[in-house]
Amino acid sequence: MEKVLFAHVDNPQQHRIETYLAAGGYQALPKILREYKPDDVIDLIKKSGLRGRGGAGFPAGMKWSFVPKTSPKPKYLCCNADESEPGTCKDRVLMESDPHLVVEGIIIAAYAIQAHQAFIYIRGEFVFPAARMEQAVEEAYARGYLGKNILGSGYDLDLVVHTGGGAYICGEETALLSSLEGDRGLSRIRPPFPAIEGLYGCPTVVNNVETLANVPLIVNRGVDWFRSHGTEKSPGTKIFSLSGNIKRPGNYEVDLGTPLSYIINELGGGVPDGRTLKAIIPGGSSTPLLLPHQIDTPLDFESVAQAGSMLGSGAIIVIDDGACMVWTAMKLINFYQHESCGKCTPCREGTAWLKQLINRIEDGNGRPGDIDLILDICGNIMGRTICPLGDAAVMPTESIIKLFRNEFEYHIEHKTCLVKTSYPLA
Amino acid sequence: MILSGDTIRQIKARMDRYPTRRSAILPALTAAYRQVGHLNPAIYREIARVMDVPYIEIAEAASFYTMFPKHEVGRYLIQVCHNISCSLRGADNLIAYIESKLGIALGETTSDKLFTLISVECLGGCSAAPMMQINDTYYENLTRARVDEIIAQLRTEAGQDGG
Structure with a gap:
């Protein structure tokens, strides 16, 4: 299968601009600035069918088209590199191995929505990926791909690499904007959507790293090529992070x-x-x-x-069959309880109750009725919060109980695991 | 003053890059953390002065972000991921192994102030689990032998710098 985003992932020098250029990098940007009006770029990405790679799968071109063209306010583009969803570690690889692909995608997207300021919000723990992105941004400025009058086109763009402080919630787009404004990373009620009222109250687009990395490839190789990968409704390639009980x-x-x-x-x-x-x-x-x-x-x-x-x-x-599913549910709910920002009561209180209940079952102190109580709490969180974190806590919890209810019942009755989890350290 | 001239310069340079100075609060906290190794109210006060924003805004933001320890920690802050992908590959035993090796429990610091051990949520190293972060560096695909090697290496590094 053809690798496109990872075409150069094994080249240890790909992060340098000279290598990126030699491999055909920064050819999409001049083409865009020369031949495309901003609306044409939006049309191109709409036609490509590119969908957001951060989780929701929303069509990227459509998202860009929501930015009001007549608004006198400045517009902003934010690249979401707050990669924190447990199991996910792909954007980090893109930033480390091919940062200019991400930078070029950001510049083209920013041009499409006519933003003159862009940000890349990287989770704070990613010190090395952030350093790679900083270096790429510096190199791009030095070569005139960023800054004033990019490649003589009259288009200006500044790009700031911003690092977070260890909060999963900041990967949610409205919380990301709160965090970028210097506040606690609390999510905001939508509408208004960020495209209308986002960063500093101005029209803003937030796109995932992998989404933006696709943009230069689509410009270079065309919509038909892009659509030759994937399915009709989900075109393109996708990076999958494979983890857990797996050989490779x-x-x-x-x-x-x-x-x-x-x-x-x-x-x-x-x-x-x-x-x-x-x-x-x-x-x-x-x-x-x-x-x-x-x-x-x-x-x-x-x-x-x-x-x-x-x-x-x-x-x-x-x-694999070495895992107790109560233990699995506990690992997951402990995470969501820790990461709830505390703004919405159902999520703040609900995830804490779920954590308490699931931990007590795991610890052998579960009581009859606890399973139904968990499901009842789940029902009172789902769909009742500003952002999807509450739902994100409920979905795996409900699913594990539905599929492995017998393990929860066994735990409550026998005060121990049906399957005793033990994954040794090599 | 706790903050060095260099940290203050970094904070001021950051402020110029954003449309509002408040956007530089998180970068300022990061710069202070990198210099000091933790954050506290005295540091918030200094940042507030440098940035000319109210103290409470700095303190409020800082209290939200768990990446910054709010009290003194050892020279090396060991953060072991205890989330699902790492747990499926032995994170619980990794934590137990480091605890017994250093003679401390989670949340504690060795008496020589060299190591503090905590466990944290997903660090985005899932495909190279189990993993941990020590200060700014990720250590992945951990085994007992690799942990021994890393701890020995850090002890040597600290010894060379005069502890």
Whole structure:
């Protein structure tokens, strides 16, 4: 399968501008500035069918087109590199190995919405990826791809690399904007959507790293080429982060629509010897689980939804028969409780109650009725919060209980695991 | 003054790059953390003065972001990921191994003030699990042998710098 985003991932010098240029980099940008009006770029990306790679899968061109053209306010583009969804570690690789691809995508997207200031918001722990991006931005300024009058086109753009402070919630676009303004990373009610009223109250587009990295490729190679990868409704390739109980974990780029089994068995080598596949989290820790019989599900937005889950960020977490599912649910809920920003009561209180209940079952102190109480709390969080973090806590929790309720019942009755989790350290 | 001239220069340079000075609060906290190793109210006061924004805005932002320790930690802050992908590859045993190796429990600091051990949520190193972050560096695909090597290396580094 053709690698496009990862075409140069193995070249240790690809992060330098000379290497990027030699490999055909920064050819899309001059073409855009010379031949395309901003609206033409939006049309091109709309026609390509490129969908957001951060989790929601919203059409990127459509998102750009929501920015009001007549607004006298400044416009902003934010590249979301706050990669924090458990299981997801792909944007980091793009930033480390091919940062100029991301920078070029940012510049083209910013031009399309006529922003003169762009930001890349990188999670604070990513010190090395952030350093790579800083260096790429400096090199791009030095060569005239950023700054005033880019390549003599009259278009100006400044790009700032901004690092976060360790908060999952800041990957949610409105919380990202709050954080970028210097506030606590609290999400905001939509509408107004960021495209109308975002950063500093101005029209703003927030796009994921991988989404933007696709943009120069689409400009260079065309819509037909892009659509030759993937499916009609989910065109292009996608980087999947494969983790958990798998022989060869890693980041793999494949066409959207590739069967899950190909990634797990062919690329990942399957579960470790002597183990059996138990469940798969297909799109990051917020997505409902799939069972082994669903392993042939094609990985595109529609097919994964049809199978009862979500493609999400493309983080595939493989779970084998060595895991207790109460323990698994506990690991997940502890995360969401920790990361709830505290703004909405159902999420703030609900995730804390869920954590308490699931931990007490895991610890052997569960009481009859606890499972239904968990489901009741889930129902009171779902859809009742400003941002999707509450839903993200509920979806895997409900799914694990639905699929493995017997393990919860066993835990409550026998005060111990049906499957005793033990993953040794090598 | 706690903040060095260099840190203050970094904060001021940052302020010029944003449409509003408040946007430089997180970069300022980061710069202060890099210099001092943790944050506290005295540091917020200095940042507030340098940036000319109210103290409470600095303190409020800082209290939200868990990446910055709010009290003194050892020279090396060991942060082990305890989230799902790492746990499926032995993170619980990794934490136990480091605890026994250093003779401290999670949240504690060794008596020589060299190491503080905590466990944290997903650091985005899932495909190279189990993993940990020590100060600014990621250490991935960890094994007992690799942990031994890393700790020994850091002890040597600290020894060379006179502890």
